[in-house]
Amino acid sequence: MKLASLIDNLEYNENRPAIQVLIDTDSGKEIRITFKEGQVMKEHKTPYPIVVEIFEGAIDFGVNGTIHNLKKGDLVALEGGVPHDLKALKTSTVRLSLNKADSATRVEGVAENS
Template identity: 35%
Template sequence: MNEFKVQAIFNDSYSKEIQILMPKGSMMQEHSAPAPIIVQVLKGEIDFIIDNKANNLKEFDCIRVKANIAHSLIAKDNSIIRLSLFKNDTFSRVCSVKIKQ
């Protein structure tokens, strides 16, 4: 895996599910969501940073984040992430987060 990629998995009447591929060393810079989110690592390992505190997440670990909480992600290994959004959040918002590779 050598490039960052975001793709929609499905969109139903309750939520939106997104898959994020993060190569080792890449970073989603600090951002927030307008509604609560759930992030689950399906493969790999990331540091999920809130208030300058790293929450290390490995395969199958997940974290729920309240609305409007600033956070960033750093891939410690090539990682596949499942992002669950509330219906009122947008795929385009996720795609607009600045990435460092």
């Protein structure tokens, strides 16, 4: 059994979203992304399907040029290869569920280049 918390030990970066792997199992990864208001993750694609949960706050979630205003409790499932971007409308915590074959390092690279 593995335990993690979406609310304990929150960390934020000054200029870009902060990425933290919470759980890494044989089947997938659960990642917490914390945003300060106004921070973005520029348009990018993932090679595998993902699920994004807005755990706290509000995010503009762009998919193929269409903006979806997501709020606390909303979930989005995307297939691999779909261009998407995120912008925090206020301080937010996002849970990202990754396929085991995907890499947290890739997600960190997206945040660093945003």
